[in-house]
Amino acid sequence: MSWMRRPAWWSVLLTVAGVLVFVRLGVWQLHRAEYKDELLRRYAAAAGAPVQDFAVAVANVVENVYPRVRVQGHYLIDRLYLLDNPKHDDMGGVEVFAPFRPDHQDKLLLVDLGFLPGNGSDKAPQLSPLPTSPQTLHGLYQPPPGKGFEMGGNALAQQAQWPKTSIYLDLGQVAADLHASLYPRVLALDADPVAIYVRVHTLDLSSMPPARHRAYAFQWFTFAVVVAVMFVVLHGAKRRPNKNKS
Structure with a gap:
């Protein structure tokens, strides 16, 4: 007996579409994190x-x-x-x-x-x-x-x-x-040891730093896994009761 019931075509389509969308969003967030990392590297190098x-x-x-x-x-x-x-x-x-x-x-x-x-x-x-x-x-x-x-x-x-x-x-x-x-x-x-001001300048990425992009990427990948698991669970073959069991 098959371990999985045959799914309807529309459920397969929705599952594949959902997984692809979530994976694509996760990859996009990783690319944004790499882009922000590169900006920070450029900024750090600019000081010298x-x-x-x-x-x-x-x-x-x-x-x-x-x-x-x-x-x-x-x-x-x-x-x-x-x-x-x-x-x-x-x-x-x-x-x-x-x-x-x-x-x-x-x-x-x-x-x-x-x-x-x-x-x-x-x-x-x-x-x-x-x-x-x-x-x-x-x-x-x-x-x-x-x-x-x-x-x-x-x-x-x-x-x-x-x-x-x-x-x-x-x-x-x-x-x-x-x-x-x-x-x-x-x-x-530039920093000045005799100035009263603290001059430790950083690029302002506080609204969306690289770490937050990676956190969102993990979230989107998790959604993709959840959709795939739900598809498997919902279409798993139901076990029939054993009539020979007393």
Whole structure:
């Protein structure tokens, strides 16, 4: 006697289609994880790359490439922005951004000064004044921090005093707040042992890091196995009772 009943054609079709879809989704998630890993490797390698002139780098910017640049200009010292959701300090703190006007350029460059740890209280950390003299900055020209839905709308437009604080950094909102054009990326400054800021920059993949893609891949592969097992269980031959058994 066969161990399996003959299934209907539509049940075979649905099972095969389901398994193929789930496997395809799992493979796609693995490819996304590999892609994100490659981005992280490129970002890590960029920190030790030769310095390029800022004007040359911006004129030849390539997606998913993070040039290390040198730029000269002046800070807008009275226009600081505090990003209030950094994830690398348990005691609280802010990521500090300052507008910078590069020499001979008509746009402003938003500079990531680094992370300023908190003191365990609800008060904002004490900020040091920025230099008023011409500056030569070095750092990675990289995409801005990820943004999301901010309850209450544009927080910057609702604040009249500086520095201004927000839980997301939207370059469009910053540009409108400054009444100026901004470069589409920010400058993450190189580490400086004498600076009060912590400058351990990473590529912002917090919304979907490689590990999460792999977790989703495992989930989709599990669904494929479950569909196949259910097909076998539902079409297994029923055992007939033994009439000779007393």
